[in-house]
Amino acid sequence: MAKQILPTYSICSIADTPVTKNDFMTDRFSHYLEAHKDLHFPHKHSFYHLVFFTEGSGSHSIDFINFPVEPGQIYFMTPGQVHEWDFRKNPEGYIINFSENYISTLVMNARYLDQFVFFSGNAAEQVINIPKQERPQLVQLLESILREEAAGADLKDDMIRTVMIQLFIHVNRLAAPAEKIPVANYNSVLLKNFQKLIDLHYREKKLTRDYAAMLFVTPNHLNALSKHVTGKPAGELIRDRVILEAKRLLVNADMSIAEVATDLEFEDNSYFSKFFKKYTGQTPESFRKSILDK
Structure with a gap:
């Protein structure tokens, strides 16, 4: 096509x-x-x-x-x-x-x-x-x-x-x-701020400790809080945001896989492809084809 x-x-x-x-x-x-x-x-x-x-x-x-x-x-x-x-x-x-x-x-x-x-x-x-x-x-x-x-x-x-x-x-x-609406407290505000920071920094910061430092808490505390409220550890929330952006970029047929990897600040195309397949079950190429060939 x-x-x-x-x-x-x-x-x-x-x-x-x-x-x-x-x-x-x-x-x-x-x-x-x-x-x-x-x-x-x-x-x-x-x-x-x-x-x-x-x-x-x-x-x-x-x-x-x-x-x-x-x-x-x-x-x-x-x-x-x-x-x-x-x-x-x-x-x-x-x-x-x-x-x-x-x-x-x-x-x-x-x-x-x-x-x-x-x-x-x-x-x-x-x-x-x-x-x-x-x-x-x-x-x-x-x-x-x-x-x-x-x-x-x-x-x-x-x-x-x-x-x-x-x-x-x-x-x-x-x-x-x-x-069912939780009362706004320190932990709920902390998690909301964590999610906002992910949206701002998911390209260059992919480790829980990076966000914990910005929030002035320990990585263990942030991880436990995230798992308690969302059911997912902090690292998975970060990874999910990276995967989502990768999918959005891959739908752009004018960007090569290498360009998508560079945009998301992966070390190289090979590492990005392994990362994407590990967490989605598809290679970047097969995901792109499944969407654009509809």
Whole structure:
């Protein structure tokens, strides 16, 4: 097949360009699909993205994890994640694309979205099946957002932002009931900071001790905390992030395996290939082929 570059789409224009001044768009999902028949798959977004399905079937994937499409399902994506869908029955629902700045303009906390479980960047937490009795409230909120965008009234964006926050809080309560939400304490804050540091430094820092030093704790403490809360040792969280980025880069057919290895700061192509196969069961070449030949 011909080489292609994994496209990264921006808001509104849905083109292979960086984010523009347009920070928000919303639409009915069927109209969005009709207007953007030329979307390439797989692709990445440079914005936050959510879809609520009211009809349809098929499948979609977030960062190479597959999910069935079902009525009543809502999914969320953060910037940079790789997305793909394959519909068997024409879907209907709602779509919202927005930048982080769009929300932070209203709230003082620049990291406001971090508190919602579905904006964790972990695909397994980003797809939520909404109980039937709760769906009318979501539809009501999404219809309100569509009306505000179409009307263009004074303070339209502030009204949309407040309704979106209501939507996020409502879905977050359904995804993580109050009795299951851990009280914010030193350990939970420490783990959150560890995960943020991984996102910032996974290329050049691949050892638990590196992150423990930045967090002013011992490697044993960080490892025990990670295993207690996530079920995975600290080193595995670091490794999972490296593997995820490797997969994202491998989908870009214009990057050689050696270039991917260099980007992720491995010593050489051979070591990277052994690392990737050890933890995925596939060579980088076979993984790339499995995705791009779909």
